[in-house]
Amino acid sequence: DAKTTQPNSMESNEEEPVHLPCNHSTISGTDYIHWYRQLPSQGPEYVIHGLTSNVNNRMASLAIAEDRKSSTLILHRATLRDAAVYYCILSLTGNQFYFGTGTSLTVIP
Amino acid sequence: NAGVTQTPKFRVLKTGQSMTLLCAQDMNHEYMYWYRQDPGMGLRLIHYSVGEGTTAKGEVPDGYNVSRLKKQNFLLGLESAAPSQTSVYFCASRDSLRATQYFGPGTRLLVL
Numbered sequence: 001d002a003k004t005t006q007p008n009s010m011e012s013n014e015e016e017p018v019h020l021p022c023n024h025s026t027i028s029g030t031d032y033i034h035w036y037r038q039l040p041s042q043g044p045e046y047v048i049h050g051l052t053s054n055v056n057n058r059m060a061s062l063a064i065a066e067d068r069k070s071s072t073l074i075l076h077r078a079t080l081r082d083a084a085v086y087y088c089i090l091s092l093t094g095n096q097f098y099f100g101t102g103t104s105l106t107v108i109p
Numbered sequence: 110n111a112g113v114t115q116t117p118k119f120r121v122l123k124t125g126q127s128m129t130l131l132c133a134q135d136m137n138h139e140y141m142y143w144y145r146q147d148p149g150m151g152l153r154l155i156h157y158s159v160g161e162g163t164t165a166k167g168e169v170p171d172g173y174n175v176s177r178l179k180k181q182n183f184l185l186g187l188e189s190a191a192p193s194q195t196s197v198y199f200c201a202s203r204d205s206l207r208a209t210q211y212f213g214p215g216t217r218l219l220v221l
């Protein structure tokens with residue numbers, strides 16, 4: 001199984017950028033890198049995904065290392081509503097998503 | 110457009126009882142998934158379906174059965190509930206051409 005490694009927790013001040021790292025040294029060439037987040041007492045929600053190139057959307061940016069063994073989710077201006085657990089996931093078949101324990105992000109007012 | 114809905118929201122069972130969790134989606138998605146989430150843990154895939162009438166095992170399938178008789182519904186059954194199945198169960202769906210999974214709000218199950 002392709003696994004990911006993330007820090008258990010991180011803190012950020014409100015309105016500052018946040019960089020959430022993810023290591024995935026056993027990634028295969030066809031694995032997409034997905035990021036989801038889970039707010040308290042809710043189901044996970046999609047944040048962003050990419051394959052090789054950096055990606056941007058209205059929620060975040062995804063920076064992928066050239067060797068694809070790591071990636072970073074960037075929240076440009078953290079708000080209190082961004083406090084959540086963030087999961088970095090590699091898709092093996094497109095069906096079997098393996099969630100790790102994720103990174104719990106605390107946003108300090 | 111309700112997205113993904115789950116029924117019930119909360120249930121208490123006694124050991125040995127059976128129950129069925131219902132997941133419904135109104136987005137015409139081909140793929141549907143059942144996950145469980147234990148306290149402090151990430152989600153683990155139980156079973157999934159790539160289309161009406163098909164099912165496949167995920168990471169932790171033991172003790173569960175599933176059925177996909179209609180495209181919009183995915184049922185998760187517990188034939189004989191055990192305390193180890195106390196968890197929060199999430200359903201998800203996605204379009205076959207897109208990577209994004211859409212999750213329901215979850216069902217909290219307590220087995221005594």
